[in-house]
């Protein structure tokens with residue numbers, strides 16, 4: 001667990017925080033003093049987190065969820081865009097439905113949440129946006145066209161926010177993981193062989209990086225994509 005400053009009493013919204021990396025991020029922000037809201041189609045059952053059922057690709061639901069956060073906790077100064085689906089399929093078997101669902105959750109969902117959260121951040125003159133990209137969003141990959149394209153789009157969305165709102169005290173960065181063990185990998189041993197450091201990453205390691213970028217320490221870092229992948233993209 002990382003200890004940072006600048007999160008005390010800040011309101012943090014984490015999308016997709018029902019489980020996995022997002023839940024770990026929510027716990028880490030909470031441990032550093034933030035008041036945390038989790039938006040998820042299956043929200044966490046936790047009394048210390050404001051859990052809101054929300055499909056991030058649904059504009060009305062996203063706006064209503066932020067209304068609820070603001071009424072209960074106040075405006076968000078930290079936004080973690082973590083909700084995502086990993087839609088793997090051979091390219092020619094990628095249905096239009098799968099393509100559109102992937103883009104609407106992984107990319108449009110981030111757009112909707114950021115657009116709703118940013119006015120409150122601008123009013124405070126402070127904001128931290130951290131999105132979960134993916135190594136595949138840089139490299140592409142087999143069976144990954146929709147997923148990789150959605151994550152590549154997310155990266156330039158976030159870089160655009162970084163440029164547009166830098167003078168408003170808002171930073172926006174991407175954390176790009178690969179092969180993080182969320183307890184649901186079936187062929188872990190085979191996957192480990194692809195990682196130069198020889199093991200999978202942990203949700204703790206990702207949460208620590210996101211927490212740092214969401215903290216008061218990271219005000220001079222914006223528009224970056226920070227890889228966390230055990231060297232997977234080393235040439």
Ligand SMILES: NC(=O)c1ccc[n+]([C@@H]2O[C@H](COP(=O)([O-])OP(=O)(O)OC[C@H]3O[C@@H](n4cnc5c(N)ncnc54)[C@H](O)[C@@H]3O)[C@@H](O)[C@H]2O)c1
Pocket residue numbers: 015016017018019020021022039040041042054055056057081082083084085086105132133134135176177178179180181182
């Ligand atoms: N685990 C990895 O190795 C890895 C690698 C690269 C990128 N990532 C990215 O990190 C993020 C978290 O990944 P994870 O491994 O914890 O995944 P996960 O599937 O365990 O968790 C994703 C969460 O998002 C939620 N979600 C899905 N669709 C949603 C929607 N429409 N609206 C709201 N919430 C929704 C799910 O209910 C779930 O709680 C994702 O964006 C993923 O693409 C993960």
